[in-house]
Amino acid sequence: MKHPRYGLGSGKVEEIKEFLQHTKYEQIIVDEHMTPKQIYNLEKTTGVKVVDRERLILDLFYLRSTTSEAKLQIQLAEIKYELPRVRENARLLIGSERPGKGGSGEYIVDVKFRDLKRRMAFILEKLAESKRKRDLYHNQRVEDRMPIVSLVGYTSSGKTTLFNSLTLERNETSENLFTTLSTTTRSLIIGGRKLLLTDTVGFIRRLPTYMIEAFKSTLEESLQADMIILLIDSSESVDEIKVKYYSCLNVLEELKVDKEKIVIVFSKIDKAEFDNVRRAFTELKIVDPVLVSPKSGYGISKLRKSISRKIYPVLKDMDSSIIPEISNKVV
Numbered sequence: 001m002k003h004p005r006y007g008l009g010s011g012k013v014e015e016i017k018e019f020l021q022h023t024k025y026e027q028i029i030v031d032e033h034m035t036p037k038q039i040y041n042l043e044k045t046t047g048v049k050v051v052d053r054e055r056l057i058l059d060l061f062y063l064r065s066t067t068s069e070a071k072l073q074i075q076l077a078e079i080k081y082e083l084p085r086v087r088e089n090a091r092l093l094i095g096s097e098r099p100g101k102g103g104s105g106e107y108i109v110d111v112k113f114r115d116l117k118r119r120m121a122f123i124l125e126k127l128a129e130s131k132r133k134r135d136l137y138h139n140q141r142v143e144d145r146m147p148i149v150s151l152v153g154y155t156s157s158g159k160t161t162l163f164n165s166l167t168l169e170r171n172e173t174s175e176n177l178f179t180t181l182s183t184t185t186r187s188l189i190i191g192g193r194k195l196l197l198t199d200t201v202g203f204i205r206r207l208p209t210y211m212i213e214a215f216k217s218t219l220e221e222s223l224q225a226d227m228i229i230l231l232i233d234s235s236e237s238v239d240e241i242k243v244k245y246y247s248c249l250n251v252l253e254e255l256k257v258d259k260e261k262i263v264i265v266f267s268k269i270d271k272a273e274f275d276n277v278r279r280a281f282t283e284l285k286i287v288d289p290v291l292v293s294p295k296s297g298y299g300i301s302k303l304r305k306s307i308s309r310k311i312y313p314v315l316k317d318m319d320s321s322i323i324p325e326i327s328n329k330v331v
């Protein structure tokens with residue numbers, strides 16, 4: 001492991017200490033995964049609270065969560081964050097005593113493990129309950145033969161703004177990260193036929209697998225969609241676009257999404273630089289991209305056409321062979 005003591009090089013730690021002498025910051029945020037020992041060491045040497053990348057994501061999630069399901073999912077992620085840290089945290093708590101057999105350390109570890117496991121079982125049961133309800137609802141939709149289109153993408157790529165523009169909803173949008181943490185589905189009519197559009201939590205690069213796991217039940221709606229719109233913020237630099245594009249594809253791959261269903265849509269085109277966007281297309285080998293700006297309304301009718309082109313073959317097939325296959329997938 002690089003820099004086992006602090007998670008940072010000792011030169012950097014000195015630099016931080018020096019910096020803190022002249023300022024009044026209360027927290028250090030490290031954009032990396034850290035062990036409890038590294039957090040403890042860095043806190044001790046700087047006298048300031050230390051938050052690592054995962055803790056920060058969890059805190060943001062928690063702050064932003066509004067529905068009980070989102071809260072449960074975050075609590076689950078939090079438990080998964082804590083479980084591998086229990087032993088080390090106990091060791092740090094009782095100083096030099098090793099949590100060996102019979103010692104008070106072992107007792108602390110046992111109690112904590114049992115408590116976390118008990119809470120985890122409770123949360124999993126609650127989440128299973130809401131999944132059952134969700135599946136029932138989903139099966140009903142499949143029976144109603146309503147195609148589902150999902151909006152996915154990096155956090156703050158503009159999913160909710162596009163969702164609002166297509167459905168005439170007024171869901172909260174903002175420049176903050178993780179504005180949306182629960183899934184919303186609304187019906188809309190395209191080409192004279194009804195379909196369902198789903199908006200959900202945004203992705204972020206280097207999202208640990210256990211966090212994706214925790215959000216799986218809500219993200220599953222994206223998995224089961226007939227079309228997945230992967231939204232890219234085109235107003236960013238080509239490098240940024242590429243990093244975010246690939247991290248979204250990785251998450252979708254991890255969730256075993258069928259690549260055929262994915263359609264790439266570039267958003268915020270009103271804010272983008274033409275040359276930049278063209279370079280991004282070339283470098284990402286994207287042909288026939290859809291460009292939109294829900295803010296100005298640009299490209300929305302073209303997007304509606306792309307949706308119906310992608311969805312209508314599904315509708316045709318649904319009348320015959322596809323139906324039993326889809327029903328099997330969701331039960």
Ligand SMILES: Nc1nc2c(ncn2[C@@H]2O[C@H](COP(=O)(O)OP(=O)(O)OP(=O)(O)O)[C@@H](O)[C@H]2O)c(=O)[nH]1
Nearest residue numbers: 155156157158159160161173174175178179180202
């Ligand atoms: N200029 C411009 N800004 C946009 C456009 N679409 C979205 N935005 C802005 O981008 C920011 C993020 O938009 P959201 O719709 O909240 O993004 P999101 O993908 O739903 O974000 P999360 O819910 O956090 O994952 C907001 O400040 C929007 O006003 C657009 O077409 N043009």
Ligand SMILES: [Mg+2]
Nearest residue numbers: 159160179180
């Ligand atoms: Mg949103």
